[in-house]
């Protein structure tokens with residue numbers, strides 16, 4: 001099975017992740033009135049209240065780390081530690097996620113670290129082993 | 141006669157774990173304590189405003205009246221995240237301000253399990269895969285943002301817990317009453333960096349209640365000897381913040397409510413003698429120093445280091461022990477904070493008394509990922 005087929009076979013973990021036949025992207029909306037870029041689809045701009053101005057966009061694939069934490073305690077079954085980050089994407093969107101391939105040590109995680117999105121399968125703790133398509137961040 | 145509103149009775153139960161009690165019974169206990177403090181009975185109350193989150197659809201206010209007297213008064217049940225109790229109090233205040241009633245009861249109550257908050261959905265859990273939805277992680281981001289902007293250190297955040305745990309040793313109604321030196325706070329189990337276990341608020345059961353009264357009624361009943369004036373009451377929800385979907389905002393909402401409450405009261409942060417603010421995590425107290433204007437932006441780390449926010453300092457914060465040690469029964473917290481400040485303004489706070497307290501401020505702010513924020517701030521004044 002090709003990678004594309006594998007990714008198509010599993011549903012996305014969150015509604016704003018568009019599987020797109022093996023070429024996943026984060027779905028977003030850009031307000032043509034104020035320019036704000038939102039993650040996910042929406043109809044009205046929460047920033048400027050404009051109606052009918054939302055244009056669907058693909059969220060940028062790269063960005064810079066804004067803030068992080070290293071989660072050492074989570075719900076039963078969740079592998080810890082993991083690095084939970086807020087990323088300022090290069091198109092102005094803001095996206096939360098898990099950052100892979102860094103040492104979970106606050107001294108080793110610089111602010112503004114350039115990161116990029118990767119798309120992989122993962123098994124949530126409450127799906128009885130059923131995998132879902134998700135995204136992660138890795139250093140760019 | 142002014143249309144000012146006064147608290148004439150206020151109390152809280154000792155926060156703790158009461159697994160064998162019911163939510164209405166916890167609420168009833170605080171309600172009777174507040175009524176006794178006012179020297180009034182449930183028959184004197186014209187309306188009840190009851191805050192609870194865990195049984196938000198469970199008619200807790202009516203069940204409370206079933207325990208202490210079904211007088212037929214209107215009941216409003218309120219749920220508004222960590223601002224639930226304060227929202228019930230504010231609704232009670234508004235009902236008198238509007239002239240509809242002249243003496244009403246506000247109650248906040250919560251019965252909680254132990255453990256992490258932030259889960260609880262049937263959808264596939266993104267926990268660990270797309271960051272964390274836990275409260276400690278959310279408030280870790282908020283602290284980390286402060287570090288990013290101003291270089292605030294792990295030790296500075298930890299010092300908040302040292303201070304509030306020390307304060308709680310003087311509060312007989314606190315869940316915990318144990319000093320925790322800095323080394324112990326920093327070395328306790330890491331939950332989400334920089335928040336260690338001792339830097340997370342305690343999930344407890346609790347209840348608190350207040351009797352509110354119009355000025356005319358206070359005078360008619362002869363209760364001015366125990367009254368505390370509600371100088372101002374303000375609430376906000378999150379004004380748009382660009383990162384709010386990735387990182388829930390508690391700052392913009394607090395700043396908006398703070399600006400409005402100071403304006404409404406006609407005072408500034410320098411006029412306030414003590415504050416009970418929403419220290420759900422140690423990182424939160426640091427950012428709220430700036431959000432409430434008790435120091436300049438960027439100076440909160442220096443402020444905690446200076447000792448000015450501990451008992452005896454310039455502006456004591458969370459002398460009750462705060463959510464970190466006294467405990468955080470979500471729906472009760474907002475009224476418990478009001479109890480604490482009112483107790484100081486009445487000069488009845490015992491060994492933790494803030495001497496000469498004339499004006500005090502209470503702050504709660506709550507919300508969650510993708511939900512937005514509820515913030516409530518009250519300024520109370522000695523009569």
Ligand SMILES: [Zn+2]
Pocket residue numbers: 031032033034035036045046047048049050
């Ligand atoms: Zn807009």
